[in-house]
Amino acid sequence: MVGARERIIAWAREPWRWHWISRPDSRFREVAKLKAVCWLDIRGRIESQMLSTGTTYAAFLVFKIAEEHYGIEKATSLIRFVNHESDGEAKRRAAPVHLVSREGMNHPAEFGGKFPKMRTDGWMEVELGNFYIGTGDEGQVEARLTEIIHDGKSGLTIEGIEFRPDFSQETKKMGEIDNGMSSPFQFLPEDCVSNIISLTSPQDACGASVISVGFKSASESDTVWEKFLPSDYKEIISNSVSPLNYATKKHLYFHLCHSPILINNGKLSFWISKSTGKKCYMLPARELCIAWKDTPRYWSWTSLPESRFPEVAELVDVCWLDIRGNMPTRLLSLKTNYAAYLVFKTTENSYGLEAVAKASVSFAAATTGTSSSSAETSDVFEPEGDSIDGRVPRQRNDGWQELLLGEFLNDEGDGDIDIKVSETKILNSKRGLILEGIELRPKEEV
Structure with missing residues (x-):
């Protein structure tokens, strides 16, 4: 008790x-x-x-x-x-x-x-x-x-x-309900019940596990949870910087939900949506195209214990802020609405970041040309600022902040996504921005 x-x-x-x-x-x-x-x-x-x-x-x-x-x-x-x-x-x-x-x-x-x-x-x-x-x-x-x-x-x-x-x-059998009566599930083999549950969702599978002993076994089988994992999960985790140890596919699923892994020699962070199993990525600052990022008088590179990457970029002083990222859409989940976020912090002595900046997400299709959607954001790096026809940052649970840059539909996975945030009109001094990366995740994920 x-x-x-x-x-x-x-x-x-x-x-x-x-x-x-x-x-x-x-x-x-x-x-x-x-x-x-x-x-x-x-x-x-x-x-x-x-x-x-x-x-x-x-x-x-x-x-x-x-x-x-x-x-x-x-x-x-x-x-x-x-x-x-x-x-x-x-x-x-x-x-x-x-x-x-x-x-x-x-x-x-x-x-x-x-x-x-x-x-x-x-x-x-x-x-x-x-x-x-x-x-x-x-x-x-x-x-x-x-x-x-x-x-x-x-x-x-x-x-x-x-x-x-x-x-x-x-003593309950598969599918037996609380009043002692039976349901059609009682007479189905466990692998058949597993196949049925695999056609639902991860939340439904977790709910089924508390119904009875039989449902618990069927809903936790590898048959169910492999269906919820991305189809190319084996290839993805084989590129993990650190080896993954898991007893079942369900354990692997929830490990990838709660603990992002570094893949491709640390050039990407990967995890999956807890509710859908769809793929999420973050491009680290080192892999972004940042104006003057290799010039120490403008940008410095440092490590932070709260970052998933070995290093983050800290803005020393620039007058021209230009940050861009690119992601092949074939790496993302198909038929999925995605959103792109800038993940960052600001220092106590930050300056010049309250100006209006522009953000855009453009989809360059390999066969159909290029279509793009863009949005202007206001007070981009000031969470207390008032939004004027734009967006302001949101505090995350991991201690960082994020700013929505744009959204797109990854239909067929054909082409690349180009993401950009910049402030090049007001050429005053800008400093105090700490950049972790750009995150791509399904829209429903928070």
Whole structure:
């Protein structure tokens, strides 16, 4: 059991919302007593390595209800593997649960979902969901309870979230559903189910893995996850600067989602979209065409621990800023809308970068000529600047900033993409720009 103190509870540190008390009937030193909130969000996480392999587990909220309570009769719950699914992806499987027993409800037949049961230790428990721990599963499993509809909530005391083997699930067959009835999937061979799942999406495959033991095995097979990987993934990873070690194709998929690799002797960074498996790249600053980049009085080359590349370019002083990149479209995923981003930082003493700059992305097709789309950006390197018919940078999770330069459709992969950002009209001094590279990724990716 994960104690209340070790869980993520919204507003848990605000004493007018939650009160931490000790109870003689609890195994922990303190439990959480809800005083008043409008948004109930409780999460408990456990490392999958702490659980037994080859076992179906269930997660239970362990709690008490005060005689005078309100707003907590009904909530929703879900289980997710933190490394494989986001909150949004897992919400599609959210199920109703009740914190009040059937006897305490006026019309219990009108509501679906799990109901709480009394435990022998004097506490109550309600099942939040179940999941299967297979060989090689890594990372955290999260059990979550939320209620964000009713305005006020009070009268709930939480001891913790308990994870224990769910032996009722161990006997489930492929495709068997919760009420014991069977579905057509129950009678299909596992490889057939794997082929069906491979026609869906990575999110759907992760969702299928928590249905039953049979679905877990089918949805995690190499047959499924090789279909989600790019068709030329073997050639790509064979050019990795560092060797990749992976036990299954699913492990490889999520490794490429979360850990970009350097390929082609460090001249490209490669990863894949978590939601679609489509290819993403970043061209490092060293591979870009930058005016005067090899002149030390204008640009210097340095290393930063937060960069994926051995070196980045730092602008010393120029009056003419011109940065260009080129990418063969055959390297990108076909039939995909891409966006190009400048990835950079600015120093504390940056100067002259607030001027309006122009960015363009042009597609040079080998057989049909050249078509291009361009956009003017304003206050390009100043995140606090006001945009005037243009775009401003956005802070990234990796500590860098990015600026959208343009978008394009890679239809047939025929030709090259030329990307450019420049400021050559106002010939004043410009300095303090640190450039990591230009990134190309599917439009839906953030």
